[in-house]
Amino acid sequence: MTQAPSFAVISGAQVHDAVAGREEQVTRMVEAAYRLHGEGRTVNPDSYFLRFPDRPADRIIALPASVEGDVGVHGIKWISSFPGNVANGIPRASAVLILNDAETGYPFACLESSIISAARTAASAALAAATLADARGDRPRTIGFVGVGLIARYVHTYLAGNGFTFDALGIHDLSPDHAAGFKGYLERSEKGDITVHDSAESLIRSSDLVVFATVAGEPHVTDPAWFAHNPLVLHISLRDLSPEIILSSCNIVDDVEHCMKANTSPHLAEQQVGNRDFVDGTLYDVLTGKTTPPADKPVVFSPFGLGVLDLAVARYVYNEVAASGALHTVPGFFHDLSRYG
Template sequence: MTQPPSFAVISGAQVHAAVSGREREVTAMIEAAYRLHGAGRTVNPDSYFLRFPDEPANRIIALPASVGGEVDVHGIKWISSFPGNVAAGIPRASAVLILNDTATGYPFACLESSIISAARTAASAALAAARLADARGARPRRAGFFGVGLIARYVHTYLAANGFAFDELHVHDLSREHAEGFRDYLERTGSGAVTIHDAAEDLVRSSDLIVFATVAGEPHVTDPKWFEHNPLVLHVSLRDLSPEIILASYNIVDDVDHCLKANTSPHLAEQRVGNRDFVAGTLYDVLTGTATPPADRPVIFSPFGLGVLDLAVARHVYDRVTESGELQTVPGFFHEMKRYG
């Protein structure tokens, strides 16, 4: 008789232990997931947004996905973004992720997923930065962080782990207190001289690699002239840049159909011109040599954030926790296992 399936719960502490210090390994997982996605060995439906008419800043998003290859798992991430949490002293985003067995469909694990989400976002950004910069012939030495929350910290960590070294670091945030906190973090890492900029333009013009990691709901950076020094831009938060800046740049996305939705900056650019010709290709195209970014234009990477990336990291975490002997299962989680009682 087949044994009833087990169901495990993996805490944030266990997730952190499984990915911390393994940034290059996680980045390699993300690259492998992108290659599977580009080769058609994933299923990644549209994300589903739960919004609240009386609280337009808040949302909860469902990201279902399936990954083949060695990952071999189905699943879904359920992630909330409540910006008001920051003022209350807790992180803006919280998330859980469910893994489903590909043979039976049974869910077999629930993982705390804000760390998984931050790690996969940062690994995706660092992977793109490395491949795009190397294709342009030089890695930037001046980095700017526009928005300084958890994602910005993770992106910096993953950039450093993937061989980026900066002489200058520039910081801009609407909150001076948060900017100073991020400056203190950067100084503790010994990453280079850190400057806080009150003016957004000063940060952009001072940086050859710019990380946008804000909670902006619509474009607030609008002047293409700020980018006339042709920086590499990691547009992680997706809605910071005006259509004019997008249209004046060389654009790489992680998935065209996913990225050009929900009024992202590239989606607004598409609405402006009525076509997608301004998209040069995907990160998969860069990885396979189909797309080569120029050195004489701004290069913008806009990742929508694919559920398949979350599953790849979550499967790794599950396997590591299992191997450690610390997997905590819930006895009797599946109860009605006999068809007729």
């Protein structure tokens, strides 16, 4: 007779301990999840956005998903984005993730997920940077960060963990204090020149690799001429670039259907031209050699963010914590399990 599983709660501290220093390993997990997704061995429905009429900048997003293979789990991430938190000294995003047993459907763990979300986002970015740069035949030596919050820090950590080194690093943020803080962070690990730029234009023009990690709700970078040197762009925040820039670039996404919604820059481009012909392929297509990005155009990677990636990392964290003997279960969480009492 099948029994209901126990239910565990995994803290952010435990998540951090499970992934810290394992950037390359987490990146390989994310790559494996992308391959399973490309092979049709996942279920990844549309994300659901909970919005608030009186607080248009805030949202909470539900990302349900299911992954086959070694991950073998269902689940959902529930992640909030409240940009005003930053001014109050706490991070913009907070999240939890529920893992469900693949056989019974019972939830068996709740994990703090802001770290999982940041790690899978950064691993996806590092994987894309390596895959696209290697396909073009040249790894970038200069990098610029537009927006320097927690995600930018994780992306830098994961790039370094995947073998990227830079001769020069640029920073641009609307907050001088945030720019200074990120500069201090980079100085602790980087030997290259570090410059805080007054404008996004000067940063973009001087960078071979550009990372957008802002909270922009609509395009604020509009001139394709800024990208005339054909950089590789990790468009993580999805809404920074005008349709004109998207349409003049090689565009790689994580999932076409997911990326073409919620007024992302690719979605705005689709609305402008009435088709998706400007999308050159997915990251899976590049990984499998179906698509090769050109060297004579800007290459923009726009990842909407797939719940299957969160599940892959969360399953790994759960297994690590369980193997260490530090799993905190909740006795009696499932109760009244007899059909007739």
